Amino acid sequence: MQNSILKIEHLSHRYSSSWAIRDINIEIGKSGVTGLLGSNGAGKSTTMNIICGTLNQTEGNIFINGVDMRAEPQRAKTNIGFLPQTPPLYMDFTVDEYLGYCADLRHIPKASIKSAVKDAKERCGIDHFSNRLIKNLSGGYRQRVGIAQAIVHRPKLVVFDEPTNGLDPNQIIEVRALIKDIAKDRAVIFSSHVLSEVEVLCQDIMMIENGRIVFSDTMNAFNNYVQPHCMIVSMENFPSEDEILKINGITRVEVLTPRRARIYFNGDQEIAEKVVIASVQHDWRLREISLDKTSINEVFAQLSKNSTNSTI
Ligand SMILES: Nc1ncnc2c1ncn2[C@@H]1O[C@H](COP(=O)(O)OP(=O)(O)OP(=O)(O)O)[C@@H](O)[C@H]1O
Numbered sequence: 001m002q003n004s005i006l007k008i009e010h011l012s013h014r015y016s017s018s019w020a021i022r023d024i025n026i027e028i029g030k031s032g033v034t035g036l037l038g039s040n041g042a043g044k045s046t047t048m049n050i051i052c053g054t055l056n057q058t059e060g061n062i063f064i065n066g067v068d069m070r071a072e073p074q075r076a077k078t079n080i081g082f083l084p085q086t087p088p089l090y091m092d093f094t095v096d097e098y099l100g101y102c103a104d105l106r107h108i109p110k111a112s113i114k115s116a117v118k119d120a121k122e123r124c125g126i127d128h129f130s131n132r133l134i135k136n137l138s139g140g141y142r143q144r145v146g147i148a149q150a151i152v153h154r155p156k157l158v159v160f161d162e163p164t165n166g167l168d169p170n171q172i173i174e175v176r177a178l179i180k181d182i183a184k185d186r187a188v189i190f191s192s193h194v195l196s197e198v199e200v201l202c203q204d205i206m207m208i209e210n211g212r213i214v215f216s217d218t219m220n221a222f223n224n225y226v227q228p229h230c231m232i233v234s235m236e237n238f239p240s241e242d243e244i245l246k247i248n249g250i251t252r253v254e255v256l257t258p259r260r261a262r263i264y265f266n267g268d269q270e271i272a273e274k275v276v277i278a279s280v281q282h283d284w285r286l287r288e289i290s291l292d293k294t295s296i297n298e299v300f301a302q303l304s305k306n307s308t309n310s311t312i
Helices: 044-051 073-077 095-105 110-124 139-151 169-182 195-201 219-225 241-245 271-282 294-309
Strands: 004-015 018-029 032-037 059-064 080-083 157-161 187-192 204-209 212-218 230-235 250-257 260-265 286-291
Touching (some): 004 044, 018 204, 018 212, 032 044, 044 187, 080 139, 110 139, 195 219, 241 250
Parallel strands (some): 032 204, 080 157
Antiparallel strands (some): 004 018, 250 260
């Protein structure tokens, strides 16, 4: 790939005797959000810690903007910002003290620290909390401070390890919006074990299971790959299963309540239209019809299962 910000070649890591990740190869471009999706223990944090230079790999190479992390770690790290799963915050520092300290650690020249901190605070919407002790901020604002430290040195690649974990629903929406904004002018890698979160945020998706990449492509390709094959239907006058099975393309009906069912179909994307037409013709009084996203989760489970069957 021309213009790649991150290139990973044959990356493997072993903790004492067992392999956590095995032969991972990844290349990502200079902008946009790439989602790293995997269940608990799949190997996301291990991969991210190695990318960010906080863990030394057992085998393989990492290049950040063409710079080899092993050969020139300091130079490679100038282009990386990292928000680990547990944000490295000092609770007794104010926001300004903490971000100033982080900017200094990142070798920002003394004369530029103030403006770098100001930019990061503005970007993350925390400039009104400059003098607040971090321990007195809410979870969502602490996470913003964590994000601000990850971008204070204006890196070309920012890595977020499960950044919405432990936040309430409103905070999750705000942090997602912030990540989207940050990705406008740099590359972002974002890990999660929640498929719906990766779907709304990322253009590209990599799935890791059992230490191996089991899927790596665009979000569009993933959605095409996992075409839904069932939908939820509610009707006032719910017909018999046999009546529904008469609609061409429907293969199975799973009754959920007397007026609601999950309907499986054979991939025919016009099936919803056919159900609507049949409902009008037979006066079934359709109240709800929606593609069932659980079928996507089933594919995720299937990909995970395939990788569990392979030996690491
Ligand atoms: N310090 C460690 N020592 C030994 N084994 C470890 C260590 N850290 C992680 N592991 C193991 O390596 C594997 C991958 O863990 P990792 O934390 O990378 O997964 P993850 O996808 O980030 O999971 P989670 O979503 O739970 O954080 C797991 O089997 C885990 O138990």
